[in-house]
Amino acid sequence: MAALLEAKGVSKIFGGLVAVDNVDMTVNKGDIFGIIGPNGAGKTTFFNICTGFYTPSQGAIYLEGQKISGLPCDQIAKKGIARTFQNIQLFKYMSVLDNVKIGFHINTRTNLFDAIVHSKTYKNDEKIIKEKGYAILEEVGLSKYADTMAGNLPYGVQRKVEIARALALEPKILLLDEPAAGMNPNETDSLMQFMLMLKEKGHTITVIEHDMKFVMNSCNHILVLNFGQKICEGTPDAVKNNEQVKEAYFGKGIIAARGTN
Amino acid sequence: MLKVENLVVNYGYISALRGISFEVKEGEIITLIGANGAGKTTTLVSVSNLIKKESGKVIFKSQDITQTPPHKIVKMGMCHVPEGRKIFPELTVYENMISGTFGNPALSKEKINQLIEKQFTLFPRLKERRNQAGGTLSGGEQQMLAIARGLMMDPDIIMLDEPSLGLAPIIVEEIFELILRIRENGKTILLIEQNASMSLSIADRGYVLENGVVTLTGTGKELLVNEEVKKAYLGA
Amino acid sequence: MMDKLKGFYVKNKIPVWVVLMVLLVTMPLYVSAGNMRIVCRIMLYIILAGGLNVISGYCGQLCFGIAGFYCVGSYVQAILMKTYNVSYWLALLPSGIVAALIGAVVALPALRMKGIFLGMITIGFSELMRLIALNWTPVTGGAMGFKGIMAPTFFGIKMGGASKYYYIFLFVVIAYMFCTNRVIKSRVGRAWMSIREDELAARSLGVDAKKYKILNFMYGSFWAGIAGAIFVAYSTYVDSTYFTLDEGFNVLGMLIIGGQGTLVGPIVGSFVAQVLTESLRFINVWRYVVYAALIILMMWVRPQGLIGASGSILAGSKAGKKKTKKAEKIVKSEGKEA
């Protein structure tokens, strides 16, 4: 399979702190690619580099063989990377539908003059947004919340809205930062089903998560970071049995064990 | 120690809590479980009096604290580690921890230094980052800081709102061990967790919240084996 | 009260508009010339507050310097008309465009900063514009000002005097409302609002924040420039004292009283501010003391402005103090399912 997203020797340094240290990564089309690692290992920072919020101190990121690091984040979004945030960044005072509508930004063309004269472009765009917007909400199971203000929703639902909004970009790859945080096991489970469904539909997903059950059962490939460095990479089983990972991440295993049963 | 009677809280038209009652005795670990939006956070927030209550009563150390301002409640020995971290982004890690001691003026300088060292051994990450601004920490580091800040005041009762949120499994383990250790020191704990199986397994008693009302109570063990609870919160 | 009015409007859209238009068009017939001038002043401030509303209300960029754009528009119109003998109508658009270009220049630093720092830049810019007008004597007339800028003729009717010039103001206000209404309901408006709500998230969704902030400043300052341009020919005289910082604060005050981020906010704000200051004349020097007290009182009663929605990022109350019954049901039913 072709490499969709590639990182080559990426590092990020804050002052004296090496947050990401010479990391290589290859995400193939159709993957659900997991990134795990202890707190402060540099996972979110790595995402921020992939999506253009940070420029790497060293190395580069490639999307379909094209170098994207150094581009501003909105350009990268246009190239086809959509993301969610670790600490939810919804438009809290807007309705769920409006949140999704803004997600269509890159897929529509209306400019100031189109808007003023209600040109053909404008009408087309509004039609697309309306139809597809509802379709996405339907798909994610949020249609009953369409008119609710996003900030008032429970934590777990907000996470879903963020995913729906990212889907509106029709991205080539979706980066999810701890999507299951704050969800109970049942909800985590349904999120997992949802992700697998997306995968079925041909989406490529990269996900950061601390819930091992979630990661082990959904990802087909896992990258483990510690102190910014890659300490291990491979299939869930390979990672699970890696001593270094056990020591740094799983601890005595009470929780990691849950991943297997 | 803490007694909540018939608590009702509304957000505008929405009723988040519709008459919740529960009790926390000294030295107990109590856990509240429930789905997203069941009202767990709202319960803690209204106990700390951060939002307006419609009706109901909160009694702490046999004093009515229903209308007591939050900072006074804290000074009575109640610590609340809020959902979503809420650390001070522009203060350094060290200053954030110092700010935790405001709730307990009785602490001496030595005691404070001791406490700081204690948190640092608990979360070595924080020690490495002690002069970094709180806002630039990673998500999990912020969560550690929030817990450490809460522990700095050396409270009598500590209310933890999803303390394991965003933490690596190894740290989650430590947190749970820590909770047990805190209890051994004679403190009381009110815990909210998504990971119901873990929290119930260490809890003395648990309350199940559903849509703003308590639907089930029992000891941790009882709830762990309860079919309904199993189905709804523990994951099949 | 607000809801009832809205309900009435929704039911009787067409009659309401017809009555409103007739009242507006025939205004000079039943309002005295002296009061027509106050009406014109209200309209001037509607356009200014409207321009500011686009910048600070819809895009969330703190701007104290709207008077600077107003100044640019005025002077460009005056210079074109007096120095280059361009006709009134032909000069209008360039005045707006020059103001918009200056707006783009101001937006450049705005790309990198927020809040009070941005506010400070706009204050500095506004003062710079005024100082240029004051000191660039050969072009702007300096402290001596610009005089004798004539109102235009329109199909042989000289538009001088408030009662006639009113129609020009009215036309521009309607044009502003029409365009802005369409823009904010489009992709462009949504992009602006997404920047206001959460710039980071907006950028992650591919909204080119730079481009849209520049566009936003240009659009807002364009209208402020147009306001300046039509104002000079109305006043016939202009000098730098018209464009003090206080003017900028006044406009911002009106906007906030009316309600930021709403289409009618500027109208209500400007109307209330002018009518209040005029009707308080009877208390003499106490006028502004009482007016100021009323402003504070108003913020206490309705911090989101007279028209503003309470569930908005600009409102000050936490999300969802007020919500539709429908939303409530949804949340409740969700709770049961879980």
Add this chain to the structure above:
Amino acid sequence: MLSQYIISQVVNGLCQGFIYALIALGFAVIVGIVGLATFTHGEIIMIGAYASYYIFLACGHNLILGLLASFSASWIVGIIIYKLCYERFLEAPEHISLICTIGFSMLLKNLAQIVFGAEKKPMLNVIENQIYKFGPVEISKVQFVIMGTVIVLSTTMMIIFNKTKWGIALRSVSQNREAAALVGINVKQTSMIGNCIGCAMAGVAGMLIGIYYQSISPTMGATLSMKAFSAATLGGLTSVPLSSLGGVVLGLIENLGISISTASFRDVFSFGFLIIMLIFKPTGFVKRKGARP
């Protein structure tokens, strides 16, 4: 001769810069440390100046009494401002309290014109006009007092805000009020006292400015507060010593600019400098910390 001229312009710039710094101090405390938006600063300066004026009129030129009067008058106004413009809007977006303070400043200004009279009042020879010479540098006694005040106040403030527990409490209040309440800080009281400290500093500044310029008027604060606002912004708002540095730099830039052109370009230099500076360093002299995606 030329160098003498340059030296005297530099000294003038420094002195004026210290005046700006004096006002910027209080402003930085209110806006930067307590985290409240204000446009009433100029009027508090005026209140401080009038309070000391009436004391000087009644009790003779007693600096200590004047100081007490301006300090307490502006402290009280600080309380009123807090109650009217901030307390209710602590959770609300900034622009709301901003408008309240704009309203309150309008109220104070107009009220002062009615109560004190709209005309200028003389404040002559409170500190005798004595000039000290250090080689080519000439500095008057008042200027010494002002410089001393700025230096003493900014160091004290720096120590209070950075080294004491109360300082940490004050800063945490401005960053997250809910969390501050949860660690046991009395949010309302703390921010009120912070606001009052800022106001009192402005009041004292008002007295010194009155003494320095030898006259006071109800509208004296407007221009000065804009400059203090710029100075504090240059200083990055959150740091008291850097804000006073911002004031001094601003004064220097202005006066050096004037010495090569004319005084009517004063604001062109200061605002021009501010804009250029902010374009290159969007948060002033300090680096804003604590934010990341």
Add this chain to the structure above:
Amino acid sequence: GSTSESGNSATETTAVVDGTSKGTIKLGLVAPLTGVHAEYGQGFQAATKIAADEINAAGGANGYQLEIEVKDSAADPKTSADIVTQFCEDKDIKAIIGDFTSSACMADAPIVDQYQTVLLSPTASNPDYAPMSEYCFSVMYNQSNMAPWVGKSVIGKYMGVKSVAVMYLNTDWGISTNEYLLKGLEEAGVEVLADETYEENETDFSSVIAKLKASNAEAVCILDQGNVPTIINQIKSSGWNPLLVTQGPGASQQLLNLCGENAEDLIITDSSYITEDNPATKDFYQKFYAINQCAPTDHSLCAYNTVQMLAKAIVSIGDGEVTRESIKDALKTTSYDGMAGTVQFDENGGGVRQFLILGVEDGKYVVKEDYGFE
């Protein structure tokens, strides 16, 4: 403080004194009672009231009682123009007095031209203002006569200095005064070593003063109004002691109060000096003080003169009908001989006044040269 009498009403009516009254004539006064220029606007209000009361008490102007309606323009030209329109719309108002700033007056000019109503400003000083319409008048002297005289006769001849440094306000008034002053200085052969301008809201003049000081001029000429005391104080406290001459602020008690000892030896030109110990102005001073609790300035005196001149114009209409038009025609030729010399208008409606050269000695004004010094 504000006028205690004005109380809650903007209109000040004076009771009719005797039966011979032919009725009342209403005058409008537009002035900045609030805002940055409130000091002057409130001065206008008090001074016009004093004048009207005096005239009415003496039987009125040609038997007509004068009534003044005051409206606040808040120092905003737009508002000023709106108020002037309201006055013009009110058929009872026969003439308008005001506004304070030239900006406001110039915004008002087209309106009074359209409505053919006299606008008599006490203080408008922009040389372009009065020529804008035949209905526009100003009692503030015209710089083209005055400033060259200051340069040539006062600085050149009376003071006899060889070099001078000039600082002037960057407003219409300051710029035109400076221009004419330089002409006068040139004629007198006085060398101008520095010519500096500054903004109206300036507070710190030290850098301008340093520049003047570096020029080593014998004398400093200050062309300003409100800032003069501050400038004088700052010159003195910088340890410099040049000859000082000023034009613009008017010789008021306020100036002396604000400068204290620093005013000593100051040379100032004005058509009179308004202090309590000047017999000519004592009465006015006291009345003004009773209303405003502060000393009147030259601006207030000008406002007083506007009412007196309108009254004289009305008197000169005689048995003719008092209309807006007849007031304008009469005003053109009116000349008023008051406590501050003779005031009349030039062909454009600009003010022509006579001037004294005054000095300050022991904290008091002393007439150095009488009217007509050339």
